[in-house]
Amino acid sequence: MSSSLTNLHDAVASLEPQMGYICKVSGTTGLSLTVISGGKEAYAKHFGFRDLEAKEAPDGDTTYFIGSVTKGMMAVLVGILVEEGKLGWSTRGASILPELQDSFNGRGSEITIADLLPHRTGVARSDALWISRAGNLLFPKSEGLRTWAAQPVVRDFRSGFLYNNYAYDVVGQIIEMAE
Incomplete structure (x- = not known):
């Protein structure tokens, strides 16, 4: 070292x-x-402990449920890519993920990173479709975008905050494609 x-x-x-x-x-x-x-x-x-009852110590393979802490991490990663010139806050998701183009009553082509991060898409929250009560994913990651794009729009686009975890799956896919 x-x-x-x-x-x-x-x-x-x-x-x-x-x-x-x-x-x-x-x-x-x-x-x-x-x-x-x-x-x-x-x-x-x-x-x-990773298991308090069994008094088992955590190790490098221990999985932690950290919830929305990852949202801040995602925003930092996007910020780094913006600084590097690989993305912009106004980058349209559909320019990287064409599957968004025709989604959400035709508004999918307009959704930017600056809409996804602060939950301004107007898309309904539907966590029960993809995560179990135990925190396990109910379908493969590859189905996330298609599932999110099928959700109803319940608030006007960019009209305010409407929490939606799927948007961060989309941001993650944008990050992967931009790196």
């Missing part, structure tokens, strides 16, 4: 008591933290 990675590792490791305290006071059962710098792992540690 290079000296800069070692220094970063040591700096993050010095925060371990605070991470343990935050987990305790917030009721967080388990936490896995990895810090990557320059494409190399500088720090990785697991705290608490």
Whole structure:
């Protein structure tokens, strides 16, 4: 490990008591933290339990349900691609994903990244169609866009906030295509 990675590792490791305290006071059962710098792992540690009843420690294969935290991550990724000139906030989704072109009563061709991120498409929320109560996906990722494009428009386009997780699946596909 290079000296800069070692220094970063040591700096993050010095925060371990605070991470343990935050987990305790917030009721967080388990936490896995990895810090990557320059494409190399500088720090990785697991705290608490992946299964509290069985007292099983988390590891690198532990899956966490982190919910909407990923929405902020997606927006950051889009921002990086905007800075790199690979996308623009006004990029129309249909220019990258042609399947959007004729969706949503003909408005699909107008939907931009700036519409998708703040939930301004007017498309109905329909999480029950794709995620079970246990948090498992009910159909393959490849069906997400087609399923979202079949949902009804229940609010005027760009007229306000209407929460819809599918929009972030679309943003994810746009990111994949733009990279």
